[in-house]
Amino acid sequence: MAFLKKYGLLILIPILVLLAALLAFRIVGSMDYHHNDNDFFTFWLAGHLVSQGGSPYDTTQWVNGYHLFDIGFIPNPAFLYPYPLALLLVPLGLLPFHGAYVLWVALIQLMILASLVVLLFLEEDPRARLFFIPLLAGTVLFRPTILTLTQGQVSGLFLLGLAWIAFLWQKGKWFWGGLLLGLLALKPNLGVLVIGLLLIWLLRQKRWKAIYGILVSGTFILIAGLVASPEWISQYWHIGNAKLSNTFGGSPTVWGLGALISHNQPTGTLLFGGLAALFILIGFLWTVFRSQAGLRPVSVLALVVTVTLLIAPYTWTYDQLLLILPITTLTLAMHQMGFRFPLTAVLFLGLDLLALVLLYFDTVLQVEILNAVIPAVILGQCFWYFNPRMPATT
Numbered sequence: 001m002a003f004l005k006k007y008g009l010l011i012l013i014p015i016l017v018l019l020a021a022l023l024a025f026r027i028v029g030s031m032d033y034h035h036n037d038n039d040f041f042t043f044w045l046a047g048h049l050v051s052q053g054g055s056p057y058d059t060t061q062w063v064n065g066y067h068l069f070d071i072g073f074i075p076n077p078a079f080l081y082p083y084p085l086a087l088l089l090v091p092l093g094l095l096p097f098h099g100a101y102v103l104w105v106a107l108i109q110l111m112i113l114a115s116l117v118v119l120l121f122l123e124e125d126p127r128a129r130l131f132f133i134p135l136l137a138g139t140v141l142f143r144p145t146i147l148t149l150t151q152g153q154v155s156g157l158f159l160l161g162l163a164w165i166a167f168l169w170q171k172g173k174w175f176w177g178g179l180l181l182g183l184l185a186l187k188p189n190l191g192v193l194v195i196g197l198l199l200i201w202l203l204r205q206k207r208w209k210a211i212y213g214i215l216v217s218g219t220f221i222l223i224a225g226l227v228a229s230p231e232w233i234s235q236y237w238h239i240g241n242a243k244l245s246n247t248f249g250g251s252p253t254v255w256g257l258g259a260l261i262s263h264n265q266p267t268g269t270l271l272f273g274g275l276a277a278l279f280i281l282i283g284f285l286w287t288v289f290r291s292q293a294g295l296r297p298v299s300v301l302a303l304v305v306t307v308t309l310l311i312a313p314y315t316w317t318y319d320q321l322l323l324i325l326p327i328t329t330l331t332l333a334m335h336q337m338g339f340r341f342p343l344t345a346v347l348f349l350g351l352d353l354l355a356l357v358l359l360y361f362d363t364v365l366q367v368e369i370l371n372a373v374i375p376a377v378i379l380g381q382c383f384w385y386f387n388p389r390m391p392a393t394t
Helices: 002-029 039-051 059-068 083-088 097-120 126-141 143-151 155-170 174-186 188-205 208-228 232-247 254-261 266-290 297-311 317-336 341-345 347-365 369-385
Strands: none
Touching (some): 002 097, 039 083, 039 097, 083 174, 083 208, 083 232, 097 126, 097 143, 126 143, 126 317, 126 347, 143 155, 143 347, 155 174, 155 188, 155 297, 174 188, 188 208, 188 266, 188 297, 208 232, 254 266, 254 369, 266 297, 317 347, 317 369, 341 347, 347 369
């Protein structure tokens, strides 16, 4: 027993890496990425083009890259992310596509698992570790997890970053958490809004070190991109605006719900989405400011993530992988408030079931919009359980 306690982690990590690799081979092997939409190819191609001295914003180079590697489905005319992210993807772009795809899917699994472990170890109560198996089961069955793995999205990396920010801030390392937070701007459709909402809280709390960290990493991203490609900001802005105008109202957000309710009427979409976003922001500010002395960083992050997924103009179902953070936080909050273990443990599984029900109706309507119900339910729970005047419930 003493041997396992001392060397257990050294034994466990290689086993987990091996299992992740085997599952990654199976997932990638089952994907017909030559004929179907595959997000990972866009990330790989961006890194590959940069490694060859090309530009991921050049439409001709981008489309030729798809043709060269016999990828029949071309979802976008250029890279949809900031140029500095393409720089970070160069190591993947140097590898053969299939090998890079397997490696990335394996890394996503390990990132998600690491995020869950970090979030659980934020709790000083050792009984919180008992929720690892229920939360892991909920994560495995969560539809955004499946989409993230099969599409090769970067949501797993984003989730791990958020979990580490919560850990660093809870340990009082505000500058390092802020430094990491600034890097989330590499996925601007979510990261910019997350940073903006957290800045409100950080200013209220006078966490100047965290704000300095955000400025340092943000400045580094900007300079690194400009040195490598001086025109990347204008190129990215043009491509991003075109994508947003073509997809606005189709996402699982309040804007998508507005489009669905108004039958895609622009005025109705903007009116419903704008009012819903306003009320959500008011609820967020009320909860955070009213509870500023009592809310832990992880609770604020849970609120910010859920609000962002609801009000961001451009987000998709795989982005809801980030809800693992608020779901875990809510599970542990219910545990601390005295809820019985069986009820608390099935929270995530209940949301998995709800996601399947929503998938059925989405399929009938041929949309993805109804998935907005998931973050809406979670946000309501966050408002309820993070209220400091809420009496304990048994």
